[in-house]
Every structure is written in structure tokens, then in C-alpha cells.
Amino acid sequence: MTDLDAADDARPTRASTAVAAAVAVAAAAALVLQAGVATPAALGAAGAVLMALLVRAAADQRRAAGSAVASLLVLPVGAGIAAATAGTLLVLSGTLFPVPSAEQLPGTVVRMVAQAMVVVGGVTAVFGAGLTAVGRPQRADVERAAGAALATTLVPLGLGLVGVVTGLLALAAESGRSADLGGGFAGAVGGFSEAVLYPSPVRPHLATFLALVGAATYLGAKAVAALPVTELVADRETAASVERGQRRLAEVGLAALAPVPVVGLFEFALGAEGLASLLPTVAFDGLTVLTTLRGLRSLALWTALAGLVVLAGVAALRRAARTSGERVGDVLAPLVVGTAATLVAAAVAGPAVDGAVQWVAGTLPGAIGEQFDLIAGRLVEAIGARAIALAAVGVTGLATGVVLTGLWLVMSLGYVDDRTAGVTVASGTLFAAAAFAGVLSVDPLxxxxxxVAAVVVWDVGEFGATLGAEVGRHADTRRTELVHAGGTLAVGGAGAGVALLLADAGVDAAAVSGGTVALGLLVGLAGLLSLVVALR
Structure with a gap:
């Protein structure tokens, strides 16, 4: 192994990576099985593996392909996160409730929270193992993955929230609650519509008319100028005439827009009676008819909007022409995937929402499930299954983006080193899951x-990262790594044995809901950490 080889591939060594990942997954599986929530944990673990692959795809040098793959994984990852968190709580609530008596409620709540945290910790440990297995993720890779996740969720989340908010406002107005909110929103929409498209024909509305006509003329001229119209005309004189016409139209539009503030101020100050006394009757009536003509106003509004769309599209095409194909694909892939997910969710919204409501209602205990079914049925009827489905898809993708953003934040703050991000996440969350498992009736072994597995994962993973940085990933260091891993495991086994002996001797310190926290366990753990540090 030469220095060039080491510099060429300084990722963690393979043997240590394999040991750390395998130990983390095995320990997480043992804890989750003891927690007794297998199905949500399995779905969460699948999502955790896919999240590690998402980060790896975002790090691919082929930005367009990597972004496309990462975007396709966003929703499955979000589904896994939802299963490990909300799904676990739902399953546990259906299993543990209702409690026989109120006195048992605190203990049941503690047990449910502890079981849920064991599942979350185990699933996160699987994610850390996945990060360890796919390579050494950099902070920039996690940032790109989070950006892809958030971009993928823009379309479904935006459309879903619009539908949900509209439905809730309609429901509030119908039930008489939050009437001020509903009325205020409806009043704002109605006021805008009246001022722009449907002004009352009792006086001239010259200010808004000039604004619409000026905007339509100016934006229409600019849109025509942005399009390759003159390039398609063979005659130079005709092309020059077209260009002059475009400039004149733009000038006319600006001339119409310029007096709008002054005219609007005069209209507001004089009112209908003041305008009628100032203008001749024929001029007043003629301006009233002209400036309140709905067809003309509608044509001007749609012309202005079309001009904006054309200008935005041309600007996007010009920028894309100056940008590499990889960059364009990197930006567009999440939006395309999000739009496709939106279409699929809208197509299957009815059966999907009904099935989800029935499953949740059947999982929740007794009367709570029946009440949920009634409330959810009314909300689905008022808001619409399509809006709810789109919002659910958006929130699912948003969960992926939030988790990845959180990982990027802790990496940016220096709490997690790029060099050992995977093993740090795996060992830390595995340790936390084991701590919560101590509250439950879990076998002390x-x-x-x-x-012990948490310490082994951390120690072996960091050793592999250090060794890989020094001699390279492909160096023949397997024997050294296995000896180191075996030594760490032996030290951990000795510490665990001491803890078990002390626990059997009856040195118990506290008990919570039937779970025992042995003083011997804490002493053994302290000795274990001390010995590992001494070995290093």
C-alpha cells in the first residue's frame, strides 16, 4: 500500500465497517424484539436502510441520476419514519389501553413511551449502520439529500395544504365557528375579485382599468420580444417593423401604468359623486361602461398572466441553456418525482384514505377508535379525500427532509464528525435504546x-476510520481489525459479566414499572468504558 493508494481511497476499512454495521443491526433487532412491536419496527428499519441509500445517491458525482434516485426514495423513507413513530404509538395504544384502573395509567404511559423509544432508537441505529456500510457521508452529501427531500415534497405538500385549509375554512363557516376567520378570508377574496374583474358599474374605475390594460400591454410586448419572432421573419424590413411595434407597445403599457397612483388617489378622494360633478354626463357614463366591461378586464388579466408565464419560461430556458445538463437534472428531478407522486396520490386518494382511517380506527382502543372514525369521516367529507391524500404525501416527504436536515445540523455544529458519522449515530442511539429498554421487563442480559454492542460499534468504527485514513481502505489490515474487534468484545463481555454478578448479588438501586436498574449494571458499564479507553 502506497501513500497514493491511501490518499486515493481513505474511507473506513472494510472489516471494521462490516463488524460495526453487523453488531449494530443485531443489537437493535434484539432490543426491538424484546419491545414487542415487530411490524412498525421492521417497516422503520426498511426506511432507515433506504435513507442511508438516499444519502449515498445524493453523493453520486452524476448529479442528475443521483438526485432522481434520491427523490424516488424520499417517500418510502418518510413512510418508514411514520411507521416507526406514529405507527408504533398507535399499535401500542391499541395493545396497552384501556387500563383496568386509573392507578395503572402512569405506569402504562411510561411503558408505552419506553417501548416507542426503544423502537425509534433501534431504527435509528440501523440507519447509522447503513451510513457506515455505504461509505463515509460528508456534510455536503447530507445537505444535498435534505434538499432533494424538501424539493420533492413541494408540489404535493403545497397543493395538499391549500385543499386542507380551504376545506377547514368551509367547515368552520358551515358550523358557525371561526366565522370571523372564514368571513375575513372570503371577504378578502371577494374584494379582490370585485376590484379587478367585477367592479360595480356605478362610477368609472379608471385606476384598476389602466393598471390591467397597462400591465397586459407591457407584459404582452415583452413576451413577444422574448420569443424568437423576428428570427422567424425572413424579410429584414418586416422584422424591423415588428421590433418597433414591440417597443411602442411596451412604451404604451408604461404610459398607462404611470398615472395609476394619481388617478387612484383622485378616485378615492372624490368618490362617485365628485367624479359625476367633475365630468360631463356623457364622459362619466362612457368611462363607467368602458372601465367596468368585464370581458375587457378579463382579457387584460389573462393577457398579463400569459405574458408573465412566457417571460418566466423563456428565462428558465435561457438559464438552463447556460447550465450543465447535470445541474438541470439535479434541480428538476425532485420536482418531477414530486409531481408524479401527486398524480398517483390524487388517483388513489379515495380508497387509500378510507383504508387508512379504517385501520387507525380499528387499531385505537374501544370508544376512542369509534370517536376517531366519526371525526375523521366528517373531515374527509368536508375537506375531500384528495386534499388529505396530497397533504399526507407531502408531510411524509417533509419528515424525511426534517430528519436529514437535523443530521446535517448536528454535523455542522461539530457534534458528529464526517469521518465517523455512521458509527456515532448507530452507537449513540443504540445506547439510548438500551437505556429505555432498562425501564421495561427486558432480560438484563x-x-x-x-x-456492550454500542461501545463495540463506536470503538471498532472509529478504529476502522482512523486506519482507513492512514493506510487506505484496500490495505491488508483484516487480521489487525479482527484482533482489535475481538479485544473490545472481550473487554465488553468481561464488564457485562461483572455487572451480572453484581446484579445477582442483589445490589439493586431502583425499580420503575417492574423494570430493574441495577447498580451493578452501572458499575460494570463504567468499568467497561474505562477499560475500552485504556485499550485505545
Whole structure:
């Protein structure tokens, strides 16, 4: 192994990476099985593996292909996150509730939270193992992955929120609650519509008319100028005439827009009676008819909007022409995937929402499930299954973006090193899951094994990262790595044995809901950490 080889590939070594990932997954599986929530945990673990692949895809040098793959993984990852969190709580609530008596409620709540945290910690440990297995993710890779996730969710989340808010306002207005909110929103929409498209024909509305006509004329001229009209005309004189016409139209539009503030101020100050006394009757009536003509106003508004769309499209095409294809694909891929997900969600909204409501209602205990079914049915009827489905898809993708943004934040703040991000996440969350498992009636051997596994994952993973940076990933260091891993495991086993002996001797410190936290376990863990540090 030469220095050039080491510099060429300084990722963590393979043997240590494999050991750390395998130990983390095995310990997480043991804890989750003890927690007794297998299905949501399995779905969450699948989502965790896909999230690690999402980060890896975002790091691909082929930006367009990597962004497309990452975007396709956003929603499955979000579904896994939802299963590991909300799904776990739903399943546990259906299993643990209702409680026989109010006295048992605090203990049941503690148990449910502890079981849920064991699942979340185990799933996150699988994510850390996945990051370890796919390579050494950099902070920029996580940032790109988070950006792809957030961009993918823009279309479904935006459309879903619009539908949900509109439905809730309609429901509030119908039920008489929040009438001020509903009335204010409706009043604002109605006022805008009246001022722009449907002004009352009792006086001239010259200011808004000039604004619409001026905007339509100016934006229409600019849109025609942006399009390759003159390039398609063979005659030079005709092309020159077209260009002059475009400039004149733009000037006319600006001339119409210029007096709008002054005219609007005069209209507001004089009112209908003042205008009628100032203008001759024929002029007053003629301006009233002209400036309140709905067809002309509608044509001007749509012309202005079309001009804006053309200008935006031409600007986007020009920017794309100056940008590499990889960059364009990187930007467009999440939007395309999000739009496709929106179309699919809208197509299957009815059966999907009904099935989800029935599953949740059937999972929740007793009367709570029945009440949820009634409330959810009314909301679906008022808001619409399509809006709810789009909002659910958007929130699912948003969950992926939020988790990845959180990882990027802790990496940016220096709490997680790029060099050992995967093993740090795996060992830390595995340790937390083992701590919560100690509250439950989990076999102390499993809890101790998970604590030892957390230290082994951290120590072996960091050793592999250090060794890979020094001699390269492909160096023949397998024997050294396995010896190191075996030594760490032996030290951990010795510490666990001491803890079990002390626990069997009866040195118990506290008990919460039937779960015992042994003083011997804490002493053994402290000795374990001390020995590992001494070995390093």
C-alpha cells in the first residue's frame, strides 16, 4: 500500500465497517424484539436502510441520476419514519389501553413511551449502520439529500395544504365557528375579485382599468420580444417593423401604468359623486361602461398572466441553456418525482384514505377508535379525500427532509464528525435504546449486550476510520481489525459479566414499572468504558 493508494481511497476499512454495521443491526433487532412491536419496527428499519441509500445517491458525482434516485426514495423513507413513530404509538395504544384502573395509567404511559423509544432508537441505529456500510457521508452529501427531500415534497405538500385549509375554512363557516376567520378570508377574496374583474358599474374605475390594460400591454410586448419572432421573419424590413411595434407597445403599457397612483388617489378622494360633478354626463357614463366591461378586464388579466408565464419560461430556458445538463437534472428531478407522486396520490386518494382511517380506527382502543372514525369521516367529507391524500404525501416527504436536515445540523455544529458519522449515530442511539429498554421487563442480559454492542460499534468504527485514513481502505489490515474487534468484545463481555454478578448479588438501586436498574449494571458499564479507553 502506497501513500497514493491511501490518499486515493481513505474511507473506513472494510472489516471494521462490516463488524460495526453487523453488531449494530443485531443489537437493535434484539432490543426491538424484546419491545414487542415487530411490524412498525421492521417497516422503520426498511426506511432507515433506504435513507442511508438516499444519502449515498445524493453523493453520486452524476448529479442528475443521483438526485432522481434520491427523490424516488424520499417517500418510502418518510413512510418508514411514520411507521416507526406514529405507527408504533398507535399499535401500542391499541395493545396497552384501556387500563383496568386509573392507578395503572402512569405506569402504562411510561411503558408505552419506553417501548416507542426503544423502537425509534433501534431504527435509528440501523440507519447509522447503513451510513457506515455505504461509505463515509460528508456534510455536503447530507445537505444535498435534505434538499432533494424538501424539493420533492413541494408540489404535493403545497397543493395538499391549500385543499386542507380551504376545506377547514368551509367547515368552520358551515358550523358557525371561526366565522370571523372564514368571513375575513372570503371577504378578502371577494374584494379582490370585485376590484379587478367585477367592479360595480356605478362610477368609472379608471385606476384598476389602466393598471390591467397597462400591465397586459407591457407584459404582452415583452413576451413577444422574448420569443424568437423576428428570427422567424425572413424579410429584414418586416422584422424591423415588428421590433418597433414591440417597443411602442411596451412604451404604451408604461404610459398607462404611470398615472395609476394619481388617478387612484383622485378616485378615492372624490368618490362617485365628485367624479359625476367633475365630468360631463356623457364622459362619466362612457368611462363607467368602458372601465367596468368585464370581458375587457378579463382579457387584460389573462393577457398579463400569459405574458408573465412566457417571460418566466423563456428565462428558465435561457438559464438552463447556460447550465450543465447535470445541474438541470439535479434541480428538476425532485420536482418531477414530486409531481408524479401527486398524480398517483390524487388517483388513489379515495380508497387509500378510507383504508387508512379504517385501520387507525380499528387499531385505537374501544370508544376512542369509534370517536376517531366519526371525526375523521366528517373531515374527509368536508375537506375531500384528495386534499388529505396530497397533504399526507407531502408531510411524509417533509419528515424525511426534517430528519436529514437535523443530521446535517448536528454535523455542522461539530457534534458528529464526517469521518465517523455512521458509527456515532448507530452507537449513540443504540445506547439510548438500551437505556429505555432498562425501564421495561427486558432480560438484563439483552440490555447489557446492547450496551456492550454500542461501545463495540463506536470503538471498532472509529478504529476502522482512523486506519482507513492512514493506510487506505484496500490495505491488508483484516487480521489487525479482527484482533482489535475481538479485544473490545472481550473487554465488553468481561464488564457485562461483572455487572451480572453484581446484579445477582442483589445490589439493586431502583425499580420503575417492574423494570430493574441495577447498580451493578452501572458499575460494570463504567468499568467497561474505562477499560475500552485504556485499550485505545
Amino acid at each position: 439483552v440490555v447489557l449486550g446492547a450496551l
